[in-house]
Amino acid sequence: MWLRLPDSIHGRFALLLIASLLFCNLAAAWLLAQEGSAFDQAIRVQHDMGRLVALIDTIEETDRETGEAIVTRSMTGYTRFSIESEPLTRNAGDELGDIADEIRRALPNHVIRVTRPVARQSADLRSPALLIISVQLAKGVRDGEWLNSLVYPLGLSAVWRQKSTFFIPLIASLSVALAIGLFFLHQMTQPLKKLAGASLAAGxxxxxxxxxxxxxxxxxxxxxxxxxxxxxxxxxxxxxxxxxxxxxxxxxxxxxxxxxxxxxxxxxxxxxxxxxxxxxxxxxxxxxxxxxxGSGPEEERRETDLREVLADLCAGAGVHLAAHEPVLAPVQVVAIRRAVGNLIDNALRYAGSARVSLDRIRGAAVITVSDRGPGIPENRLADVLQPFVRGEESRSRETGGIGLGLAITRKIVAAHGGTMVLRNRAGGGLEVELQLPSGPVQPGLAG
Structure with a gap:
């Protein structure tokens, strides 16, 4: 799959929330950025309102030649003026009443028409006109004639300066909504994470x-x-x-x-x-x-150097210990001696010899007891960890007890928050690996 989704529920919901908010805000930004929108029209009317009013007053107070010259000088790259006998809005689209009312308030006693163009009104500009404004002159030598204005969209740099103030609250609302959403998402998924941790401890x-x-x-x-x-x-x-x-x-x-x-x-x-x-x-x-x-509920857990514990245990049993550095872990010493002692006794009973090693791997104390005995069939490795189950069916003292040694060891290790793994060795023999947390004593796991 080309798109790799987050593995956790929290990650997937967060991705969904972020994608949804981004889509909605980008859609809003796209609509706001479209040329020809009501927002652009309002910007252009506000931008040209003062000039339009001043131009109407000037034309109505001057002669024809002066009026023509003023109209010519008033044109810009985004606004075209012309004085004609008919309004350009006659063959245009629907009238924009809101904008027309705004202009009427600035030019009372004048006939105002504002429409959208249905086609390009000028061949000298590349983009179509945004608005057509026609104002009928009410006095002077041009009384009754129409001042027509083709209003074109502003350039991107100019229009975005006007629109930028609208994107600030848009981005702010996105950030606030995203922060609140992620907070509540964390609050909802945190109990699931605790449930997973508690289930692992129960297991x-x-x-x-x-x-x-x-x-x-x-x-x-x-x-x-x-x-x-x-x-x-x-x-x-x-x-x-x-x-x-x-x-x-x-x-x-x-x-x-x-x-x-x-x-x-x-x-x-x-x-x-x-x-x-x-x-x-x-x-x-x-x-x-x-x-x-079990591990003795009355025994207190304390920070202990496992190398010293194993050295004393191995010396008493006459087995080799490989431990290159001290490894501290919060343990119940008597219980750990019993757990490792069970493994050493099994190795000596079935193989005649044993090897014990101690390492620190990824923050955990790892104790390994290995031998070169007959091993255990692969299909029975999980079964022998259960109480009263042995690798072979005999109940004689020469080949062992009643199948509680490994179960006791597993119970002690689990009570310490650790794990126990059995595996057969290449070339024959069994290897038992115990992993114990080597951090400080946790109150919730105290014996």
């Missing part, structure tokens, strides 16, 4: 965001619907969290009791398999409890 898992219910009725209804949806989702998430927490806590007691009983079994062939099963169940309950507590 990342932040269900505490609420919109102010102001503006037009449709915007208020949309904001109210969004707030209701957020409240319902938050209530559902809280109910699920409490349910899982209850399940995790309730399972700990019977598991502990069973463990004590199993320890009393004398035969190793029976006791050891049962202990492994109970240990798997303990891992499951611990994962459930970690998922339900």
């Amino acid at each position: 990342r898992g932040d269900h505490s965001v609420r919109l102010t219910e102001t503006g037009p009725r449709e915007i208020r209804d949309a904001a109210a619907s969004f707030n209701t949806m957020q409240s319902q989702i938050a209530a559902f998430e809280e109910d699920r969290r409490r349910m899982l927490a209850s399940v995790g806590h309730d399972l700990r007691t019977p598991i502990t009791s069973l463990r004590l009983r199993v320890e009393g079994v004398d035969e190793d062939a029976l006791r050891l398999p049962m202990i492994r099963i109970l240990e798997d169940m303990t891992v499951m309950t611990d994962d459930i409890l970690r998922y339900t507590t």
Whole structure:
């Protein structure tokens, strides 16, 4: 498409408003600029009125020869005078009553006729006459004769000097209307921009965001619907969290009791398999409890050097860290250690080794954990981010827990206003990229 429209609603409405106002004002300017308009006629009558009155008075008071000489000297490039026995308006168009009345007020007791020409009245000028004015002389040696005047449009420089005063308020009105229109357009589209930002935050898992219910009725209804949806989702998430927490806590007691009983079994062939099963169940309950507590609502967010956090974490796990400069970000330190620790544990479990890197890219702190393990099938990359979904179906402790590690990490990152992306590496292995905002702490996102 040869014309690329703005991508936003605000831009498109602004373009429509500007185009409409410009079209209307250009149309008005074009009509005002047209030669032969009523405006041009009024300019010419005002321009020549004094000279016409003086010329009539002079002709009526002098002899024929002097009158002829005065008429000749009075002609200009835009006005032609002649004294004839008949008015030129006889074969012209309709009479212009308003202009004729104006001249009658200046020349009482005279017969006045003012018409538009139907054809060119003089061959020595290129443009057609604007007006034909015929005034019957009322006394003197030429009593009863007619002074005919062919009035031609002024040149562009002269007429635009007269019209310029009309374009100043035209341009001023355009500017004021455009400013007011853009202001109200901004007021109308700003709530939509806030709604888009709040929806993005909700998609990342932040269900505490609420919109102010102001503006037009449709915007208020949309904001109210969004707030209701957020409240319902938050209530559902809280109910699920409490349910899982209850399940995790309730399972700990019977598991502990069973463990004590199993320890009393004398035969190793029976006791050891049962202990492994109970240990798997303990891992499951611990994962459930970690998922339900999320990033820890009691933990305060503070400006932290992520390089120091990752260095301590990688040193404890025995993995390599690539971080060339300090990267500050407002985070919940314990939660971030848990999120990255889950990724390192997965890499070590499935690949036997891991590599962690830290960079600052476009104002965001980017943490990458990569390995050379088996990876995850492309069609399951999105699924494994959901709770209780694993890359493979086993539930044994040797190959992992119950599929909450990545879900916990994703939840923590989303609570920080960040994103989490999984991708398979060329040559085998998995790469997990976490992007966290590295700006100052935002009150609306505080833990």
